[in-house]
Amino acid sequence: MNNFRSSCGVLGNRLCGGLPCIAAAVLLLTAMPALAQQPAAGRVKVASGAAFIVRGGSAVPVRVGDTVYQSDGLRTGTDGRIGITLNDDTRVSLGPSSEVSLDRFAYAPAEGQLGFVLRVVRGVAAYVSGRIAKLSPDSVHLETPAAIVGVRGTTLALRVVPE
């Protein structure tokens, strides 16, 4: 819930003032159930320098211990680094001037939901596979502007030249 409150604050500051405030309230009310039901995908374990979580269009400085959700982006500045551990023990890290997006994270085999898609937008990233890659290797992909990487239980490092 802490995360939700902070994203409300960002929206509120930007939009509140007269009519737009009502629009913001409506937007928040409709967005709330979806956000509240979203299960956590993992947690930030390493963060230094300029490092952000990009959620719903806004970039929020990241702190060790922050929760990461499906469809979150991670972004670093020229001195930034981020490392996260996801619920299936997958690990992802970013070096400086990098950006990735966790496009899909599903770790609920009892509901038949398994999948991992990480989009590496630019910069350098490392990936260590977890349980999803063991249970459903075909549902694990790393995507870049130039290729799709399929994974069979492994450690990979990627570098993507900025577009």
Add this chain to the structure above:
Amino acid sequence: MNKARWSALVVGLLAAGVASACGQLRLGAPERPGQTLTVLLPDDVGDSLGRATVSNPKGATNLESRNDATVASTNRRPTSAKHLSDSEVLRIFGDALSALPPPPQRFTLFFRFESDELTPGSRSMVPKILEAIKNHPVPELLVVGHTDTTGTIDRNFDLGLKRAEMVRGVLIDAGLDGAAIEIISHGETDLLVPTADDTFESRNRRVDISVR
């Protein structure tokens, strides 16, 4: 290694030296926007090596050996796999690799048949779990309950959850903060030992704990 491989390696090293002098990675091709270098590395646990396939509409390259690397660009097939030296890996990826969190540690506790009672051997593993927590920044535990394939899917989901709850209780009694422990059930869908349906298998009656 034969003579041809050696000369290829020397040429590769020279090319890498030139590339690093220019501050750019070349690997035989000019750098284009979106161009992707992918390298396969040994795991930091157990030193095992997986496999990966880098593909785009023009073709695919398999990475199968330690430090195998390929460059992919839009509208070009990924280059064939080449060995990237450890020093090149460190130069290009050192910052990202140093930001990887420590590897999660896994523990498996086993249960008596049809029950949420731990086997005596599993009970004695609790101190090791407490010790492992010290290795992790902002430590958390994911406790996943499992069953064998006897009984219905729904019942096994519930039994898996019951086992996970029981283990959480044991860990809290041992002094852990309950807020750092998440419990889920995979029922009979994530077997340690693959079996047919309705099969007794003590090794599948378990709780997996990931400390991270």
